[in-house]
Amino acid sequence: xxxxxxxxxPPSIDAQQALTRAETLCQQRGARLTELRRRVLEIIWNSATxxxxxxxxxxxxxxxxxxxxxxxxxxxxxxxxxxxxxxxALLNVxxxxxxxGSHHGGQFLICRDCGxxxxxxxxxxxxxxxxxxxxxxxxxxxxxxxxxxxxxxCLKEPAHHG
Amino acid sequence: xxxxxxxxxPPSIDAQQALTRAETLCQQRGARLTELRRRVLEIIWNSATxxxxxxxxxxxxxxxxxxxxxxxxxxxxxxxxxxxxxxxALLNVxxxxxxxGSHHGGQFLICRDCGxxxxxxxxxxxxxxxxxxxxxxxxxxxxxxxxxxxxxxCLKEPAHHG
DNA sequence: TAATAAATGTTATTTTATAACATAACATCG
DNA sequence: CGATGTTATGTTATAAAATAACATTTATTA
Ligand SMILES: [Zn+2]
Ligand SMILES: [Zn+2]
Ligand SMILES: [Zn+2]
Ligand SMILES: [Zn+2]
Numbered sequence: 001x002x003x004x005x006x007x008x009x010p011p012s013i014d015a016q017q018a019l020t021r022a023e024t025l026c027q028q029r030g031a032r033l034t035e036l037r038r039r040v041l042e043i044i045w046n047s048a049t050x051x052x053x054x055x056x057x058x059x060x061x062x063x064x065x066x067x068x069x070x071x072x073x074x075x076x077x078x079x080x081x082x083x084x085x086x087x088x089a090l091l092n093v094x095x096x097x098x099x100x101g102s103h104h105g106g107q108f109l110i111c112r113d114c115g116x117x118x119x120x121x122x123x124x125x126x127x128x129x130x131x132x133x134x135x136x137x138x139x140x141x142x143x144x145x146x147x148x149x150x151x152x153x154c155l156k157e158p159a160h161h162g
Numbered sequence: 163x164x165x166x167x168x169x170x171x172p173p174s175i176d177a178q179q180a181l182t183r184a185e186t187l188c189q190q191r192g193a194r195l196t197e198l199r200r201r202v203l204e205i206i207w208n209s210a211t212x213x214x215x216x217x218x219x220x221x222x223x224x225x226x227x228x229x230x231x232x233x234x235x236x237x238x239x240x241x242x243x244x245x246x247x248x249x250x251a252l253l254n255v256x257x258x259x260x261x262x263g264s265h266h267g268g269q270f271l272i273c274r275d276c277g278x279x280x281x282x283x284x285x286x287x288x289x290x291x292x293x294x295x296x297x298x299x300x301x302x303x304x305x306x307x308x309x310x311x312x313x314x315x316c317l318k319e320p321a322h323h324g
Numbered sequence: 325t326a327a328t329a330a331a332t333g334t335t336a337t338t339t340t341a342t343a344a345c346a347t348a349a350c351a352t353c354g
Numbered sequence: 355c356g357a358t359g360t361t362a363t364g365t366t367a368t369a370a371a372a373t374a375a376c377a378t379t380t381a382t383t384a
Contacts, residue, residue: 032361032362034362034363036362036363037362066363066364066365067363067364068364068365068366070363070364070365071363071364071365074362074363078362
């Protein structure tokens with residue numbers, strides 16, 4: 001996977017803003033953004049690409065912190081519940097939410113080659129999905145729209161050098 | 163998970179039709195629907211709910227057939243490549259495609275309680291997603307829309323008895 | 325038939341996620 | 355403050371999902 005600067009994606013917040021935002025939201029909700037949880041969120045935001053749970057665990061250990069898989073998964077569960085991160089089911093990785101606060105199902109473009117992710121926020125898609133579920137009397141608990149492919153930058157490359 | 167008859171879902175084919183259809187399609191394409199691959203497809207279609215790879219493996223062994231995880235995953239890979247089944251990334255399970263032949267990204271309503279799945283075929287959603295990817299110059303390789311929730315039947319139940 | 329390619333068998337391992345229980349930190353009340 | 359209940363984290367072990375690597379068999383084709 002190549003690493004690169006930024007995918008031309010919708011209005012996006014940066015790591016610093018994300019952490020500040022997370023603190024505000026958790027405070028308002030009476031949720032405890034502990035040091036561990038905050039650090040996991042920071043690790044996720046500092047990465048150019050989404051991270052797997054075990055990669056995050058390695059980074060926690062690099063901090064000198066002790067930990068095991070449950071350490072990470074619990075923090076991730078908290079962040080997911082607070083709508084601060086998303087899980088990309090196609091790749092089993094986690095990425096920071098670009099619109100925290102408004103609980104929403106994710107819409108993602110995931111580049112197979114460089115791993116970068118673009119979070120969409122297309123209300124028309126949400127609307128159509130809501131119409132489908134309403135028509136069927138289906139109660140929505142979680143929702144994900146994931147498109148795996150190749151981003152413009154990687155399409156410029158001669159071919160897929162995987 | 164409760165088991166039940168049928169979710170009120172779009173025009174759907176049954177197991178028998180699916181197998182016949184698969185044979186026709188594979189023949190047209192020069193793809194080999196071997197006995198193993200056919201049997202895996204049949205197992206998937208005979209189930210009221212999507213199945214995990216290891217459940218399918220157990221069923222193959224019940225047939226008296228020998229096998230290991232790769233046996234199943236290879237067959238699943240073939241069926242996926244032929245567009246005969248879909249993988250639901252949220253649950254790591256596989257389900258028969260209700261519109262085989264037209265390669266398409268899946269759109270699914272998945273009931274958390276009874277496990278049954280409804281495959282949508284909303285062209286407007288496909289259209290919006292295509293518009294998003296086109297606008298970004300993003301080449302689509304795979305696409306999935308998954309909504310996890312509670313189906314009408316399960317909503318009739320007093321509460322979530324998990 | 326011999327050579328080639330495709331499919332399957334087989335063993336081992338990697339990757340992802342959770343169960344179960346112990347300890348520590350934090351809050352709330354007497 | 356100290357006792358009590360609750361939440362968060364530490365820790366060990368295991369479950370669940372997927373793949374790597376190589377051997378063998380089956381099918382295709384020259
Ligand atoms: Zn988001
Ligand atoms: Zn890319
Ligand atoms: Zn389909
Ligand atoms: Zn249901």
